[in-house]
Amino acid sequence: MEHASRRRATSQDVAKEAGVSRTTVSYILNNTPHQSIPDATRQRVLEAAARLRYTPSASARTLRRGHSDVVLFLLPDWPIGHAIAAVTEQLAQHLLPHGLTLVSHTHLRERPLDDVWRALTPAAVIRVGEFGPVEDEQLRQAQIEVLVEVGVSESSPTQLAFPIQRMGRMQAEHLAATGHQRIGYAAPSERRLSVFRDNRLHGVREACAELGLDLPDVRTIENDPASATEAIGQWRAAGVTGVCAYNDEIAMILLAGARRAGVRVPDDLAVIGTDNMHAAAFTDPPLTTVTIDACQVAAQMANHVIVGLTGTGTRGRIPSSVLDVVVRESA
Amino acid sequence: MEHASRRRATSQDVAKEAGVSRTTVSYILNNTPHQSIPDATRQRVLEAAARLRYTPSASARTLRRGHSDVVLFLLPDWPIGHAIAAVTEQLAQHLLPHGLTLVSHTHLRERPLDDVWRALTPAAVIRVGEFGPVEDEQLRQAQIEVLVEVGVSESSPTQLAFPIQRMGRMQAEHLAATGHQRIGYAAPSERRLSVFRDNRLHGVREACAELGLDLPDVRTIENDPASATEAIGQWRAAGVTGVCAYNDEIAMILLAGARRAGVRVPDDLAVIGTDNMHAAAFTDPPLTTVTIDACQVAAQMANHVIVGLTGTGTRGRIPSSVLDVVVRESA
DNA sequence: ACGTGTCACTTGCTCGTGTCACTTACTCGT
DNA sequence: ACGAGTAAGTGACACGAGCAAGTGACACGT
Numbered sequence: 167m168e169h170a171s172r173r174r175a176t177s178q179d180v181a182k183e184a185g186v187s188r189t190t191v192s193y194i195l196n197n198t199p200h201q202s203i204p205d206a207t208r209q210r211v212l213e214a215a216a217r218l219r220y221t222p223s224a225s226a227r228t229l230r231r232g233h234s235d236v237v238l239f240l241l242p243d244w245p246i247g248h249a250i251a252a253v254t255e256q257l258a259q260h261l262l263p264h265g266l267t268l269v270s271h272t273h274l275r276e277r278p279l280d281d282v283w284r285a286l287t288p289a290a291v292i293r294v295g296e297f298g299p300v301e302d303e304q305l306r307q308a309q310i311e312v313l314v315e316v317g318v319s320e321s322s323p324t325q326l327a328f329p330i331q332r333m334g335r336m337q338a339e340h341l342a343a344t345g346h347q348r349i350g351y352a353a354p355s356e357r358r359l360s361v362f363r364d365n366r367l368h369g370v371r372e373a374c375a376e377l378g379l380d381l382p383d384v385r386t387i388e389n390d391p392a393s394a395t396e397a398i399g400q401w402r403a404a405g406v407t408g409v410c411a412y413n414d415e416i417a418m419i420l421l422a423g424a425r426r427a428g429v430r431v432p433d434d435l436a437v438i439g440t441d442n443m444h445a446a447a448f449t450d451p452p453l454t455t456v457t458i459d460a461c462q463v464a465a466q467m468a469n470h471v472i473v474g475l476t477g478t479g480t481r482g483r484i485p486s487s488v489l490d491v492v493v494r495e496s497a
Numbered sequence: 498m499e500h501a502s503r504r505r506a507t508s509q510d511v512a513k514e515a516g517v518s519r520t521t522v523s524y525i526l527n528n529t530p531h532q533s534i535p536d537a538t539r540q541r542v543l544e545a546a547a548r549l550r551y552t553p554s555a556s557a558r559t560l561r562r563g564h565s566d567v568v569l570f571l572l573p574d575w576p577i578g579h580a581i582a583a584v585t586e587q588l589a590q591h592l593l594p595h596g597l598t599l600v601s602h603t604h605l606r607e608r609p610l611d612d613v614w615r616a617l618t619p620a621a622v623i624r625v626g627e628f629g630p631v632e633d634e635q636l637r638q639a640q641i642e643v644l645v646e647v648g649v650s651e652s653s654p655t656q657l658a659f660p661i662q663r664m665g666r667m668q669a670e671h672l673a674a675t676g677h678q679r680i681g682y683a684a685p686s687e688r689r690l691s692v693f694r695d696n697r698l699h700g701v702r703e704a705c706a707e708l709g710l711d712l713p714d715v716r717t718i719e720n721d722p723a724s725a726t727e728a729i730g731q732w733r734a735a736g737v738t739g740v741c742a743y744n745d746e747i748a749m750i751l752l753a754g755a756r757r758a759g760v761r762v763p764d765d766l767a768v769i770g771t772d773n774m775h776a777a778a779f780t781d782p783p784l785t786t787v788t789i790d791a792c793q794v795a796a797q798m799a800n801h802v803i804v805g806l807t808g809t810g811t812r813g814r815i816p817s818s819v820l821d822v823v824v825r826e827s828a
Numbered sequence: 829a830c831g832t833g834t835c836a837c838t839t840g841c842t843c844g845t846g847t848c849a850c851t852t853a854c855t856c857g858t
Numbered sequence: 859a860c861g862a863g864t865a866a867g868t869g870a871c872a873c874g875a876g877c878a879a880g881t882g883a884c885a886c887g888t
Contacts, residue, residue, distance in 0.1 A: 221615050222615075223560065223615075224615050224617065225559035225565070225618055226556075226560050228556035229554065229556040229560050234556065234616065236617065254603060255574060258602075258605060259605060262612075267612055267617075268602070269569075269601065269602045269613070269617070270600060271598070271599070271600045272582075272585060272589065274586070274589060274593075280552065281593075282598050284552050284554075284555050285555050285565065285566055285598040286598075286600070287555055389778075415775055418776050419779050421779065422778075443776075444746055445745075445749050445776045447720075448752065449749075449780070449781075450752075450756055450780075
């Protein structure tokens with residue numbers, strides 16, 4: 167009976183099994199509207215499909231329709247922190263009920279992204295971070311159906327702004343609220359992070375300006391406690407009592423540097439991070455940081471994709487409530 | 498001229514442009530063997546293709562050939578640590594020259610992986626970790642061309658064994674070499690990590706047995722310094738002087754717990770982690786840990802995929818040199 | 829009896845490639 | 859002069875699904 171299940175069942179097989187034409191099978195399985203099909207037939211076909219374990223060939227479908235059911239999550243090649251992993255998982259879950267499959271690809275700048283796009287013909291592409299104009303042109307040329315860009319601004323209607331500046335702003339506001347007058351900023355040396363760095367720093371600057379504080383004293387931290395020690399010395403000399411770190415990793419380097427220099431945190435110098443990485447709760451002292459609610463971010467991304475694909479509904483935005491300060495002991 | 502570049506160019510368009518048949522175009526672009534084509538024609542076609550920016554439709558090609566050029570990297574839904582990110586990037590780079598595109602998908606156990614498989618029809622699937630028999634059966638049924646499983650054993654020829662036990666073994670050996678007689682093991686409470694936990698622990702056990710030490714004193718650590726403090730108290734009462742932590746995150750919780758309890762690391766209790774996460778260098782004290790060379794792991798994975806797909810060459814194994822102890826101060 | 833409408837389907841074309849089989853034209857050995 | 863062999867290329871058929879258009883059967887109104 168089932169002897170020849172070597173090959174995958176096609177809709178043709180289902181049609182034969184149910185005693186109807188292939189088209190009918192197609193109509194039934196796709197719930198094609200404006201088609202009148204008696205329940206008896208429908209049942210027969212559905213059962214036949216189940217019996218043969220039929221599942222449509224994605225490539226054939228894609229060929230016919232012009233796009234697949236894959237949503238491509240395009241990530242830059244720099245370290246994006248664990249928050250992304252959580253977002254990815256949530257996003258995949260949000261997209262599943264719509265029949266969309268999420269796959270991730272980290273984009274290596276050596277290779278054009280045409281490859282990935284063409285290899286998948288995705289229904290939508292979500293990319294995080296900003297790319298160069300070259301990549302922009304490539305995407306344009308590839309005629310992507312929907313493009314959700316998670317970036318800083320909302321210059322195009324398909325863009326979903328992530329409140330990056332607000333992260334810096336919240337850091338600064340927290341420091342100001344706890345009595346700090348002179349604020350420092352610890353930037354990463356990694357060049358590829360510049361977009362994020364600049365925007366977070368911009369947020370810090372804005373907050374300082376609004377609160378009537380001096381502009382932040384910016385120092386670059388290398389991947390080494392010694393560089394942190396040096397920066398800390400300079401900050402202290404300049405009267406800085408609170409530092410906003412680019413993220414928790416930089417904050418941890420700062421903590422290590424402070425330890426070496428005999429500087430007490432938060433008494434001599436307060437430190438606040440970003441991302442609330444798992445380890446942040448276990449540093450010495452535990453790190454005060456800004457968290458991101460991956461759930462809400464993912465929900466908005468999913469919403470943008472669905473709206474873009476179906477053309478119905480309205481695009482939301484990422485609410486500022488995705489960010490929150492987790493107060494521990496470092497600030 | 499270029500006015501109608503709205504639609505993507507097909508091989509038909511290239512054929513017309515070059516004044517040959519579509520078949521010829523196909524032969525040339527695919528370097529089909531046993532075909533005699535004069536250089537003049539070849540050039541003409543290649544130029545026409547370039548001029549029209551022709552790139553073959555992945556779906557059509559996939560439909561015809563039965564599989565795509567996508568390699569699917571199937572990840573489990575538990576937190577796998579940053580090492581994976583590095584491996585992913587390396588792997589993608591290794592596969593590119595073979596015309597293969599790597600995409601990742603984290604597998605949610607609620608949903609069967611049929612979806613992803615069918616949505617991509619990948620040329621190969623690499624999965625890390627062990628899945629249940631249900632998923633195994635699903636994969637079997639889906640007739641995957643090559644399956645590289647990164648797991649503990651090498652029970653099937655397509656499996657690539659990752660020396661997980663060896664990680665635990667190296668931890669224990671390092672502790673023993675630095676004079677510790679009684680060894681503890683700090684396990685994570687997360688149930689999904691059990692495969693990894695059990696194997697690392699197994700390595701620790703083996704090493705202890707071989708070195709003539711007592712079996713390790715295993716304690717489970719919750720995501721909370723208090724639970725670490727408790728475990729540390731019990732270890733010290735039992736005469737344990739060195740602890741192997743499941744990974745650096747657990748090790749960090751241990752460090753935090755020790756701090757609270759006034760236990761000095763490494764003098765009162767040595768701690769060694771695993772993974773060499775970025776933050777490990779900046780803890781107090783800096784964490785001694787076992788690193789994984791993502792580069793070598795990725796190279797072997799790529800090798801397995803290529804061998805499996807082309808049928809030529811020989812499958813290598815992951816050398817034990819991928820692991821190394823980074824001695825810092827915690828042990 | 830005849831036109832119209834709806835139901836329940838089916839026929840046939842299309843998406844873009846890969847590839848087998850087949851046709852010319854031309855060269856060469858005997 | 860003639861068959862064999864090769865170079866250079868073409869025609870036609872899959873692959874599996876979606877969809878526009880068509881078809882026969884029956885019901886209903888006049």
